Amino acid sequence: MSGRTQNGAARSGTAQNGTDRDGTATGGTTQIFFSATQYAAATVTAAIRAGLFGPRAAHRRILVVSNTAAVPEVGTPLDRMAGFEKLRPEFDEVRSWNEFISPHHPAGWSPRAQDALLWEKAVRLAWNLGDGPVEIACESIQANPSRAVAEIFADSPIHVYADGLMSYGPTRNRIPHGMSSRIARVLHLDLIPGLRPMLLSEYGVEPEPVPNEAIVDVLARIGEEGAGILADRIPAEGRPTAVLLGQYLSAIDLITQDEEEELHVRMLRAAARAGHRGVLFKPHPSAPAVYGRSLEEAAAELGVRLTVLNEPVLAETVFAHLQPELVIGCFSTALMTAAAFYGIPVARVGTGLLLERITPYENSNRVPLTIIDAALPDAEHATLGVPLELGSLSAGLGPLVRTVGYCMQSRKHPGLQAEAAAWLTAHLAEHPQYFKKRRLTSLRLPGGSPIRAESLRRHPAVRRAVRQIRARQS
Template identity: 70%
Template structure:
């Protein structure tokens, strides 16, 4: 059996490697395993490929061969390219020849099937079993778009990190896909091995600031993102951290760091910008910072859950207001961080203490909220969640309205929505169709 693993980031590669080491893909004997790496940054030529990053040698022994998706489909960009339907057979033959796959069955393990290169790979290997793995908080949200039947029926499992024990992933659940957690211990050992080969961070620091490059997602402007990073820095300094390290997003432009350096100079803080591609978790394990701050990065939860480091958030309320459409896959990670972690600028009395991301918090606060948000995001895919949404909204009429849009609640006829006027109801297309049908039957 040939197994092909697709990974676009070092964190993703570590996640799927941990799944392999945990035995979730069967024994080593009888399997030929290939790792296909892709660089999905805006300008791949200016960034370090995954298989050339420090620490990759820790992952390499699990695979019989490593191939570059960028080189395979050059000059196309991995995010923007997918094969034409009439060319799928040709591409499969070409890949089988180039990667020495033979004519036997193939299994693939990939990230989100909504986007390339995972979608392209699933279409090319049209008869393969598909294992989807999710390395972040998006696994707790619903599937963004409906999958074609020819792909959905081949998805065997969703492998995910158990970042919030007790919270069941919604991703792919409408297709009855089994959600399988990747053992945390195996994942942490894999990260530790990667970190052993990473270069040390320059300088000393007590707080880590996480950048996400949110302007690239069209959530906020570049100017607003610079101000968000400045707020994070000011909050960290106000909390007593005058020596901080900023870990920018790998795809972020250089001016982002320069803007933060100017803000640090005004505050009299010592700022170190991490220039090398190092996992945030490597910093957590090796340097044990006293505080980690960001907007809604998954690394905030790994710092708190896996390493017991105090964390705080900044800017989530602004993002909850701006994020569109309501079905945006970032909504659930954003909601989870906002609901579970302290606000650096407001909750000063608890900043500096490790948040208790316990089963009680998850069961009583997070799980009901996420089921309600998930239903509002994809009501047609998850009709069984409607009672949960009604219960949460009924019990939180005076609670945080930022998680829901009144227009969405109105359209779904949920508590908190605007009353439906008779005239508007008469004009509703669905009502008009029903009336026409009844009139046709009577006549």
């Protein structure tokens, strides 16, 4: 097996990993990249082009695409999407995980422990991997198909990459030691300079940013066809000056469909309040196309020229091509890419409602929601049109994010208890929306309810302990 870092995993482009330090191939390492979305594939391609996976000649590279939609058969596979040809040159081969494990669904299947070795042999045979060393680069290691792949290649180093704001939050599920010890790093987009991701940090995994210029260049290349679509759809003289970002909040049961439609109307009214008369609404590609006409009716009432973009165009292509003066959304990562990559002013709508509704407290969307609520101006009340001062955000966001992260996963981050208690003592009165009283009470943190002696006496665990003590004394 290849050499390991402090975390037990080999780093790409080193003598430990099948290459000399001068970049000469010595071991024929195969790097397998797993991607479920076009944006994920763009992120990992940017990391490759930035040199974060070693020299091109030193590795055989395979891109494995998967479709984790509820009904994958009706969707367009990643390798058949417009713009994929711009990513293809970085890889020697492209494989389909859906086809390989058919009829199983990628999101729900993982091998039985006793079958993992057989599956590894099957993959090596089907993809002509031989007996050489393999590295895995995948998205969320907490869920399938990434988890399944990590179990199959039980001796391979793992590189986790994250393309959104969730990387700043804590790991949702426990990772077995045999797997966590193989994770070399977390590659992430540096959307908030200076803010350190919490993802996998409890296992000692270090974060490593993908350079912004690399991801912007990749997005520009794969967005060339989308730019053509925009040029055909939207005349140069009638370009919208504001962009509204839809998500799929009702589809994941955070709010109802009616409430999500009302959220879009609130975004439109906020844009109109800021003086914009040409507005583009971009639904999320995963959102069901079942919305009513409330947005169009509100646009007519406000005298706003509304364009609904249903074509498969990346949000970043919209930002680069239309160069809007304002982007409004709820808590989409695209709000931060608009600010970080293109310098466009951004604003939020509806985060207060979502902070009330989101459950359980450990929900991985909580940290992205917290970041957007804390960092962006309220589109319905604040003065809009001023770009974010990204360089100064991390100083205030860091302690807040770590405090929320501790409350979400206190057992994984016990070292943050003192900082969380100090932050809550100083700032809870100003920012109560990020915390639940019951959670603060259970963690014995400032802002929680006092524990009454009577309720403690009635607690089953306390009563059992008292009985055990009395039994030993008798």
